[in-house]
Amino acid sequence: MTTGPSGRILVPIGESVTLRKTVAYAVREARECAEAGEAATVHFVYPITGRVADPEEFDDPESLLDRVEVWAREDLGDEDGSAEVRIETAVRASDVYLFSPIDYARTLIDYAAENDLDRVIVDPEYTPAGSAPMVQPLEYELSRSDLTIEEAPVERKTRRARLVRGSDLAQFATVFGASYLFYLVIGGFAGTFDYVTGAFSAAVTAALLSQISLSEAPDSRTPLRALRALVYAPYLLWEIAKANVTIAYVVLHPRLPIDPGMVEFKAAVWDDVPVTTLANSITLTPGTLTVDVRKRRFYVHTLTTSAREDLLDGGLERAVRFVFYGRQATNIESPAERRADEEVTEE
Amino acid sequence: MTPTDIAVIALSVAGIFFAIVAAVGVLRLPDLYTRAHAASKSDTLGAVLSLGAAALAFGAGVPTVKTVLLLVFMFLTNPTAAHAIARAAEDQDIEPWTTDEEGDA
Structure with a gap:
């Protein structure tokens, strides 16, 4: 750090719990270099693994890289791609079978050489080969090259050391404020007695529940998300009203023109809160009922054909993405387009 | 009759209408999943419209705020309940009713 770290950064990408924070760290580092006037570019590289077990659980490389790019641009506050930090994504080694850490290291070193990168930031939870530990041998192999190797200093849930962190206080304050209000x-607002007992109750509530009710502390993006949610609420209400009229028609129609069926699709939203918001919104709009969500895979029961089409057109999904990730995330194509080739609707 | 009265009556009537739709839906629809649609959503809208009427009738003040809070909680809890019921049914491997089945029979 003291010797002026380079801004030409390579980040190997794979599904991991700390991927989001690693991306944030890499982007932050690159940005610092850009502000110091150096060339800054971040390459996110996905070395394709030979592993085929459990393909359901993992994203395909392109969609994972898309997601990483959205995150990176979000962190840059860069809606149109004009920031001083260049973001590149690449899929590597689709033609060879990567087996050992040496293979991964060689792939990454080759890529770095081709693109003139000299610093590698490794996600400490990076385990491309499934459950086998990879980071240490990978770092060892990489360190035999000229590249600077660094592990992203990300927090992991299982390794909390300090009892009180700044974010804990922010969580406490948020829950306390909401409860008190x-x-x-x-x-x-009836007098001193209420103010005192209210403060006491809110303190107890916040002490007990602040860690449970908020999974992460509110940050600088929260107010913006709240604002976007205000735009989302009337849109959702309108959708609900419109769809309810349709359902009333269907239910009261003498011939009961329904065509129920299960639809399964993979939503392009990530993290717990957006997934929950989308699932609840789907349930609220009549004709669609979220039955189950596993990771990002939604199982939705639909009452009519038109409800099914609306769902797969992805209007709600796009709106939820807008709330949580900003305007440019709305460009991702709709579920119907994404799964044009895999037809999983049960008849 | 003031405009407020008219709005209150309109909201109440709409609320009752959707509550009836929910009841009719529960009676007419063929299986658990489809009935959950009617029970959860038309019913939510019915309750929400009625509460909206109540909020209007109260006018500005604390009771209105409480009504609105009630309304928000209806919106949060109803889909969750419907989801829980449908998911429990799916865990029990209850197959959804389809139009195909009827054709076969």
């Missing part, structure tokens, strides 16, 4: 509203 709720208490006072319900009580009708």
Whole structure:
């Protein structure tokens, strides 16, 4: 760090719990270099593994890289790709079978040489070969080249060391504030007694539940998301109203023109909160009922053909992406287009 | 009759209409999943419209705020309940009713 780290960064990409934070770290590092006037570019490289077990659980490389790019641009605050940090993504080794850490290291070193990169940031949870530990041998192999190797300093849930962190306080304050306000509203702002008991109750609630009710502390993006959610609410209400009229027609129609069926699709939203929002929104819009969500795979029961088409057109999904990831994330194609080649609708 | 009265009556009527649709839906639809549609959503809208009427009738003040909060919680809890029921059914391997089945029979 002290010797002026390079801004030409290579990040190997694979599904991992700390991928999001690794991306954020790499982008932050590159940005610091860009601000210091150096050339800054981040290449996210996905070395394709030979592993074929369990393909359901993992994204295909392109969609994972798409997601990484969305994250990176989000962190840059860069909606139109004009920032001073260049973001590149690439899939590597689709023609060879990567077996050992040496193979991975060689792929990465070759890529770095081709693209004039001299710094590698490794996700500490990077395990491309499934459950086998990879990071240490990979770093060892990489360190025999000229590249600078670095592990992204990301927090992992299982390795919490300190009891109180800054984000804990922010979580506590948020839950405390919301509870206190709720208490006072319900009580009708009725005098000193309410203010004292309210503060006490809110403190107890926040102490007990702040870690549970908020999985991560509110950050600088939260107000913007709240604003976008305000745009989303009327849109959702309108969709609900419209769809309810359709369902009323179907239910009251003498011949009961329904055509129920299960639809399964993989939603292009990530993280817990957006997935929950989308699942609940789908359930709220009549004609569609989220039965189950496993990771990003939605199982939705639909009542009519038109409800099914609406769902796969992805209007709701796009709106949820807008709320959580910003305008440029709405460009991702709709579920119907994404799965044009895999027809899984049960008849 | 003031405009507020008219709005209150309109909202109540719409609320009752959707509540009836929900009831009719539960009676007419063929299986658990389709009935969950009617029970959860038309019913939500019915309740929400009725609550909206109540909020209007109260006018500005604490009762209105409470009504609106109630409304928000209806929106949050109803889909969750419907989801829980449908998921429980799916875990029990209850097959959804389809139009095909009827054709075969």
